[in-house]
Amino acid sequence: xxxxxxxxxxxxxxxxxxxxxxxxxxxxxxxxxxxxxxxxxxxxxxxxxxxxxxxxxxxxxxxxxxxxxxxxxxxxxxxxxxxxxxxxxxxxxxxxxxxxxxxxxxxxxxxxxxxxxxxxxxxxxxxxxxxxxxxxxxxxxxxxxxxxxxxxxxxxxxxxxxxxxxxxxxxxxxxxxxxxxxxxxxxxxxxxxxxxxxxxxxxxxxxxxxxxxxxxxxxxxxxxxxxxxxxxxxxxxxxxxxxxxxxxxxxxxxxxxxxxxxxxxxxxxxxxxxxxxxxx
Amino acid sequence: xxxxxxxxxxxxxxxxxxxxxxxxxxxxxxxxxxxxxxxxxxxxxxxxxxxxxxxxxxxxxxxxxxxxxxxxxxxxxxxxxxxxxxxxxxxxxxxxxxxxxxxxxxxxxxxxxxxxxxxxxxxxxxxxxxxxxxxxxxxxxxxxxxxxxxxxxxxxxxxxxxxxxxxxxxxxxxxxxxxxxxxxxxxxxxxxxxxxxxxxxxxxxxxxxxxxxxxxxxxxxxxxxxxxxxxxxxxxxxxxxxxxxxxxxxxxxxxxxxxxxx
Numbered sequence: 001x002x003x004x005x006x007x008x009x010x011x012x013x014x015x016x017x018x019x020x021x022x023x024x025x026x027x028x029x030x031x032x033x034x035x036x037x038x039x040x041x042x043x044x045x046x047x048x049x050x051x052x053x054x055x056x057x058x059x060x061x062x063x064x065x066x067x068x069x070x071x072x073x074x075x076x077x078x079x080x081x082x083x084x085x086x087x088x089x090x091x092x093x094x095x096x097x098x099x100x101x102x103x104x105x106x107x108x109x110x111x112x113x114x115x116x117x118x119x120x121x122x123x124x125x126x127x128x129x130x131x132x133x134x135x136x137x138x139x140x141x142x143x144x145x146x147x148x149x150x151x152x153x154x155x156x157x158x159x160x161x162x163x164x165x166x167x168x169x170x171x172x173x174x175x176x177x178x179x180x181x182x183x184x185x186x187x188x189x190x191x192x193x194x195x196x197x198x199x200x201x202x203x204x205x206x207x208x209x210x211x212x213x214x215x216x217x218x219x220x221x222x223x224x225x226x227x228x229x230x231x232x233x234x235x236x237x238x239x240x241x242x243x244x245x246x247x248x249x250x251x252x253x254x255x256x257x258x259x260x261x262x263x264x265x266x267x268x269x270x271x272x273x274x275x276x277x278x279x280x
Numbered sequence: 281x282x283x284x285x286x287x288x289x290x291x292x293x294x295x296x297x298x299x300x301x302x303x304x305x306x307x308x309x310x311x312x313x314x315x316x317x318x319x320x321x322x323x324x325x326x327x328x329x330x331x332x333x334x335x336x337x338x339x340x341x342x343x344x345x346x347x348x349x350x351x352x353x354x355x356x357x358x359x360x361x362x363x364x365x366x367x368x369x370x371x372x373x374x375x376x377x378x379x380x381x382x383x384x385x386x387x388x389x390x391x392x393x394x395x396x397x398x399x400x401x402x403x404x405x406x407x408x409x410x411x412x413x414x415x416x417x418x419x420x421x422x423x424x425x426x427x428x429x430x431x432x433x434x435x436x437x438x439x440x441x442x443x444x445x446x447x448x449x450x451x452x453x454x455x456x457x458x459x460x461x462x463x464x465x466x467x468x469x470x471x472x473x474x475x476x477x478x479x480x481x482x483x484x485x486x487x488x489x490x491x492x493x494x495x496x497x498x499x500x501x502x503x504x505x506x507x508x509x510x511x512x513x514x515x516x517x518x519x520x521x522x523x524x525x526x527x528x529x530x531x532x533x534x535x536x537x538x539x540x541x542x
Contacts, residue, residue: 170429171419198416205418205432206371206469230417230429 030069038062105139108155179220181255283485300331302449320345360399385458388437391450412449451487476528480518488515503536
């Protein structure tokens with residue numbers, strides 16, 4: 001007990017106490033400065049960079065300054081940094097082997113931020129999942145699906161897969177696949193469809209709607225009618241225009257057919273013989 | 281028929297007044313602490329009807345009417361109706377495709393639908409800002425990626441002075457297109473930045489904007505825009521009714537001429 005007490009006393013000599021005090025002050029002031037500088041730079045960068053780029057800049061700056069502060073504190077406390085760096089090097093190699101996937105995600109995240117195929121708030125589709133981008137982090141992207149599910153997608157998957165950004169451009173095209181009975185005149189159908197598009201306030205005048213005759217189907221003349229709209233109105237128009245086309249076709253007497261099958265018994269169509277069987 | 285529909289009107293409390301401005305019917309009802317506004321628009325963009333501040337027993341709007349309410353601590357008896365131009369550029373097309381040779385110029389006339397601003401209170405506070413006939417949206421730009429959202433006017437751009445019969449819900453604009461480039465300029469579509477134009481009324485109550493000049497200097501689609509000091513002489517004697525939505529910058533170069541959309 002006396003030995004322990006004297007060791008403690010020796011340790012807590014005035015010089016060491018002063019060094020410890022200095023280290024604590026450096027740590028406190030350093031952390032405050034690191035936070036202030038990183039926040040200040042984030043505010044300045046907001047005007048010129050995207051949200052995720054400023055977030056990344058703030059984090060990189062903050063952690064770099066924190067490391068500097070910690071190194072200074074350790075030096076102040078008398079630790080030999082060369083020994084620490086040596087140990088850190090060995091640890092890094094071990095960690096590197098263990099965290100290959102995370103490293104890949106991290107590098108992919110940096111590429112994503114630089115390339116910016118989408119930003120926070122965009123709607124994207126990846127691997128069959130569609131949703132709004134909530135955040136673009138270093139290891140993954142978080143999205144919220146339309147049925148309010150939270151999906152985490154590793155950055156590596158995004159770099160390797162096809163990603164569709166639905167909200168990249170201000171206007172979108174809706175492709176309607178339609179069919180009318182063979183007895184209908186294509187020119188008349190086209191006229192009716194263009195009139196529907198013209199009357200609908202959500203359809204853009206330009207680019208003009210597109211009518212493409214796609215073929216003579218089994219039961220109908222098939223065609224594609226494409227209309228453009230602002231991306232915000234995409235869903236509304238998609239629902240509206242089918243109904244309006246149906247109403248217009250009904251008013252004009254244009255038939256939308258269902259599949260027909262005609263049975264022949266050979267070259268001459270005789271009635272099929274029918275025998276009624278009663279339960280005995 | 282009255283010559284103009286804009287101005288300051290008195291609406292006694294708990295009473296309804298009705299306006300008919302072209303295709304739009306407007307009902308304004310004043311309560312102690314709110315204004316109730318209802319509008320209904322028919323399908324005819326060239327309807328010329330006009331009625332001002334007619335007392336109405338009730339709001340006879342159909343199911344597709346739009347209604348809104350604006351709360352005040354206590355409403356004042358005045359309501360101010362002010363015409364305005366569209367809040368986006370307008371795209372118009374000549375009746376048939378028109379080419380301008382290098383060094384040539386031509387004046388085109390077209391009409392655009394008006395917006396109406398309702399204001400009340402002391403000082404005046406804006407209640408709403410809505411179109412009297414909502415034009416179609418259209419995209420104007422070289423591709424579906426690059427461009428801007430505009431309105432398309434149903435009125436074709438004509439080379440002759442328009443029929444000057446009063447159209448209460450539309451304003452006329454005369455645009456001088458000048459081709460100072462080296463090649464010929466095809467005018468299939470024209471984008472007019474009406475957000476920078478003011479509204480003037482002549483003695484008959486027809487609204488006009490200042491003259492506009494679009495100088496095509498080098499590039500096929502870009503034009504230097506110049507706004508004149510007043511409407512053209514054919515509009516008659518005019519007085520300023522409302523200011524532009526946005527002040528014209530010192531020099532405005534904008535994509536104004538659209539080739540066939542690709």
